[in-house]
Amino acid sequence: MPKMSESSIATPANSGTSVIYRHTLVVRITHWVNVLCLFVLLLSGLQIFNAHTTLYLGSKMDPQRAVLSMRAVRQDDGSYAGLTTVGNTTFDTTGVLGLSRGPRGQLEARGFPDWITLPSYRDLATGRRWHFFFAWAFVLNGMAYLAYALLSGHVRRDLAPTGNDLRHIGRSVWEHIRLRFPKGEEARRYNVLQKLAYLAVIFGLLPLVILTGLTMSPALDAAFPVLLDIFGGRQSARTIHFLCATGIVLFVFVHVFMVLVSGVWNNLRSMITGRYAIAAEDHHAQ
Amino acid sequence: MPNDLKLSRRNLLVRGGAAGAAVLLGGCDQLSQSRSVRNVLDSAEGLTQAAQRLLLSRRALAREYPESALSAHFRANGSITVNDPTYQAQVETGFADWRLKIDGLVARPTELSLAELRRLPARTQITRHDCVEGWSAIGKWTGARLGPLLQSVGLKPEARYLVFHCADTLEGDLYYESIDLIDAFHEQTILAYDMNDKPLPVPHGAPLRLRVERQLGYKMAKYVMRMEAVASLAAMRGGRGGFWEDRGYAWYAGI
Numbered sequence: 001m002p003k004m005s006e007s008s009i010a011t012p013a014n015s016g017t018s019v020i021y022r023h024t025l026v027v028r029i030t031h032w033v034n035v036l037c038l039f040v041l042l043l044s045g046l047q048i049f050n051a052h053t054t055l056y057l058g059s060k061m062d063p064q065r066a067v068l069s070m071r072a073v074r075q076d077d078g079s080y081a082g083l084t085t086v087g088n089t090t091f092d093t094t095g096v097l098g099l100s101r102g103p104r105g106q107l108e109a110r111g112f113p114d115w116i117t118l119p120s121y122r123d124l125a126t127g128r129r130w131h132f133f134f135a136w137a138f139v140l141n142g143m144a145y146l147a148y149a150l151l152s153g154h155v156r157r158d159l160a161p162t163g164n165d166l167r168h169i170g171r172s173v174w175e176h177i178r179l180r181f182p183k184g185e186e187a188r189r190y191n192v193l194q195k196l197a198y199l200a201v202i203f204g205l206l207p208l209v210i211l212t213g214l215t216m217s218p219a220l221d222a223a224f225p226v227l228l229d230i231f232g233g234r235q236s237a238r239t240i241h242f243l244c245a246t247g248i249v250l251f252v253f254v255h256v257f258m259v260l261v262s263g264v265w266n267n268l269r270s271m272i273t274g275r276y277a278i279a280a281e282d283h284h285a286q
Numbered sequence: 287m288p289n290d291l292k293l294s295r296r297n298l299l300v301r302g303g304a305a306g307a308a309v310l311l312g313g314c315d316q317l318s319q320s321r322s323v324r325n326v327l328d329s330a331e332g333l334t335q336a337a338q339r340l341l342l343s344r345r346a347l348a349r350e351y352p353e354s355a356l357s358a359h360f361r362a363n364g365s366i367t368v369n370d371p372t373y374q375a376q377v378e379t380g381f382a383d384w385r386l387k388i389d390g391l392v393a394r395p396t397e398l399s400l401a402e403l404r405r406l407p408a409r410t411q412i413t414r415h416d417c418v419e420g421w422s423a424i425g426k427w428t429g430a431r432l433g434p435l436l437q438s439v440g441l442k443p444e445a446r447y448l449v450f451h452c453a454d455t456l457e458g459d460l461y462y463e464s465i466d467l468i469d470a471f472h473e474q475t476i477l478a479y480d481m482n483d484k485p486l487p488v489p490h491g492a493p494l495r496l497r498v499e500r501q502l503g504y505k506m507a508k509y510v511m512r513m514e515a516v517a518s519l520a521a522m523r524g525g526r527g528g529f530w531e532d533r534g535y536a537w538y539a540g541i
Contacts (some may be wrong), residue, residue: 040525043314048420049420051418051419051420052417052419052420052421054421058353058421059355059414059422059424060355060357060421060422060424061357061361061421061422061423062358081298084541102415113369114311115308115311118311118314118318119314119315119318120311120312120314120315120316123318123534124418124419125533126534127532128418128535128536129324129327129328129330129331129534129536130318130327132330132331132334132541133326133329133330135330136330136333136334163461170452172541198356207302211398215538216416216420216541217338217541218348218414218416218499218500218501218540218541219338219342219540219541220338220341220342220346220500220501220540221343221349222342222346222349222499223341223343223346223348224341228349234414234416235421235422238420256483263287264447
């Protein structure tokens with residue numbers, strides 16, 4: 001296999017623009033497998049959540065320690081409302097959370113609405129099948145990525161922020177606020193906020209979502225009781241799992257937004273073919 | 287028509303997105319119902335069971351909790367009683383005439399009264415009950431250890447599974463469950479007749495329920511009437527080894 005590094009096929013294209021080889025094949029494949037896995041895991045996870053629409057702290061279902069709850073209630077006038085309680089605050093979320101319309105327009109008491117669960121209708125058994133199959137795919141894909149990223153130097157070379165990066169973090173924040181992105185030589189590398197975000201997801205959020213998922217397994221709790229101590233009990237683990245999923249969704253929103261505003265076709269192409277065009281420093285495209 | 291003219295680009299995008307999502311989800315529902323997709327998804331169940339059995343030593347115990355951790359209210363799920371005159375009459379007499387039938391691939395088929403079960407080697411444990419729905423409750427269980435009981439009735443060499451036939455009916459079918467011999471001989475696997483130091487209440491499966499502490503709640507059959515040792519689950523009922531299994535849930539419920 002040819003060893004390809006970031007700049008090995010850098011070729012000048014039209015005036016002021018050069019094309020570099022940005023993402024290796026392993027990174028591109030594992031990225032898109034990950035997209036598919038996280039998509040299925042999120043939707044099937046919400047199906048599983050809907051089987052019990054309250055999250056707690058601690059080991060057991062203790063209403064005193066509920067931190068989030070969705071439910072349908074009958075109001076004084078006989079109609080129903082969907083309510084969501086976060087901590088001590090209750091929101092009317094009729095139509096979306098707690099109470100929403102099914103495919104034939106009928107109101108249903110359910111946590112998340114049918115357009116965001118897999119399957120759309122209530123079916124915990126099938127939701128679990130999807131979830132666990134894609135959980136395996138997600139873990140195996142993640143392990144392949146990690147092995148590659150650590151052994152090939154991808155983490156050290158492309159993701160670890162340099163001292164120079166960290167010293168100029170303020171400038172990077174300012175650039176992001178103005179949605180202005182580096183050109184020329186600097187555009188060859190991830191910027192420091194990008195590096196920190198990817199590192200936090202790869203080594204923080206994703207391992208955490210896996211470990212809290214495993215802590216919900218009674219068999220793995222018997223094999224590794226320390227999981228229960230780390231996360232403060234099975235119900236706490238379920239809550240943290242949900243928070244991690246929320247964090248991943250937020251990351252994806254920001255990630256997709258940044259892809260859109262920093263040159264969507266160029267970004268997409270680089271994650272499909274690997275090739276990424278860089279504008280010259282003095283040339284402000286767009 | 288003027289309304290059509292108002293279909294702005296943003297409107298188009300939103301409608302297109304909604305239509306796309308509907309097609310996507312409709313497709314996911316179709317996939318969910320396709321037999322071949324279900325078979326592919328099912329393959330993960332075998333992987334999960336193999337991996338968990340590899341990581342989980344046969345003897346590893348589920349965590350046991352102090353009395354202070356007991357749930358103030360332990361939810362009773364699934365069947366909460368048995369609508370059968372014979373059963374109701376047994377409740378009235380404290381199950382004096384009730385017998386647990388043990389048969390199938392055993393050397394000495396047996397019938398045991400509740401009093402006889404109470405004299406067998408017993409175990410008391412405070413454990414967490416994890417429902418497949420996601421909630422947990424902590425209860426104190428006392429019951430006859432299944433391992434010594436199986437040794438006393440003598441399992442035949444071809445026996446691979448124990449099937450628990452129950453008195454309760456859900457969706458018109460009698461409940462049943464099954465476990466393999468690894469879980470049957472596990473130290474915490476008991477036929478529980480007491481819950482929280484009192485005779486097992488009717489909503490929790492009186493007079494006898496199974497506790498398999500390293501699996502989910504649906505494995506822990508309530509209202510157990512008969513225990514049958516079998517070589518295979520394939521010929522029984524829906525062929526998947528349990529009431530919920532026949533409705534699509536995994537037979538191995540360690541996750």
